[in-house]
Amino acid sequence: MRVRKPTLAAMALAAGLSLTACQNDDGTDQSATPPAASAPSSADGGSGSAGTGSAGTGSAGSDQEGGTDSEGKTPNGTGGTGGAAEDGEAAKCRTDELEITAIDATVGGDTEGTVAVDLKNGGGRDCTLAGYAGVDLKTNAGSLSAKRTGEEAPPVVLADGETVTFGITYPINDSGGSGVRITGLVVTPPNETKSVTLDWPGAATLPVTDGSGTPVQVGPMGSAGQGG
Numbered sequence: 001m002r003v004r005k006p007t008l009a010a011m012a013l014a015a016g017l018s019l020t021a022c023q024n025d026d027g028t029d030q031s032a033t034p035p036a037a038s039a040p041s042s043a044d045g046g047s048g049s050a051g052t053g054s055a056g057t058g059s060a061g062s063d064q065e066g067g068t069d070s071e072g073k074t075p076n077g078t079g080g081t082g083g084a085a086e087d088g089e090a091a092k093c094r095t096d097e098l099e100i101t102a103i104d105a106t107v108g109g110d111t112e113g114t115v116a117v118d119l120k121n122g123g124g125r126d127c128t129l130a131g132y133a134g135v136d137l138k139t140n141a142g143s144l145s146a147k148r149t150g151e152e153a154p155p156v157v158l159a160d161g162e163t164v165t166f167g168i169t170y171p172i173n174d175s176g177g178s179g180v181r182i183t184g185l186v187v188t189p190p191n192e193t194k195s196v197t198l199d200w201p202g203a204a205t206l207p208v209t210d211g212s213g214t215p216v217q218v219g220p221m222g223s224a225g226q227g228g
Contacts, residue, residue, distance in 0.1 A: 090126035090157050095194040097123030100187055104201040105167065105224065115168040115202045116224050117187055121158035130155035134188030135168055135218040137200065140181040144206075146218040153220035167224040170216045171207055179205035190221065 098119045105116035117135075121127055131153045135146035146168060156164050173179040181204060188195040209215055 090128045092191050093119070093121060093127035093129050093158060093189060094123065095189050095192045095196065097121060097127060098189055098196075100189075100196045100198065102185055102187070102198050102201050106202065111172070112169045113172050113202050114224075115170075115185070115200075116165050117168065117185075118163050118165050119158075119189065119221075120163040121160055124160050126157055126159050128155050128157050129164060129190050129221045131190040132218060132220050133166060133190055134186075134195070135216070136186040137170075137182050137206075137216060138184035138186065138197075139206070140183065143186075144180075144214060144216060146216040147214050149217050149219050149223070151220050151223065154222075156221045164221050165224045166221055167219045168202075168216065169219075170202065172203060173205045173207040175207045177208065179207050181205050 099122050100117065100119050102115055102117045105114045106112075107114070117133070119129065119133075132148050137144040137146070158164060168185075182200045182202070185198045185200045186195050187198065206215060
């Protein structure tokens, strides 16, 4: 049998192919451009820093004050969906929970009349009154709304059974005329829309005014006596 010996050209071609294969195995990663090293995050400007949660992909900024946590709640009770009761504060007092009464509190010698309005918490829980009550006088000439005195009106927390008082002041009719006859008192607790109508316990009439403004004033929760 004749054995064919490979030619020099064939051997050279096989050696070249073998060398190319070896280079491909080891040279592919070497020829690629190595990735740039990642820069360390800045302590005050990186995507996970406080105050950038809305712009970055992380959530670090959302847990800061004024944002929301991972459950959608606002930290420290600032604007969360749970309301005041969730922060340990009493919820607002409802009209139906309050026993509202009014008495004449005018002191002899005063130049103005005063009516004191009591709001007693009978709801079986603590509740909060904040601001001014709405006050309207029913008269034979129509409804007359009281003007706020402008005093500060901090929230008042009433335990069950406790009472807070505010004052209404009005001019005494010493004109000698019949004046404007008062027929009733309408009180609306702060932040409520339901009202209570009471008998008016003060003087029977108001002096007739020039119509430039209401002569009746109402003070905030906790006020009483002359000046509201």
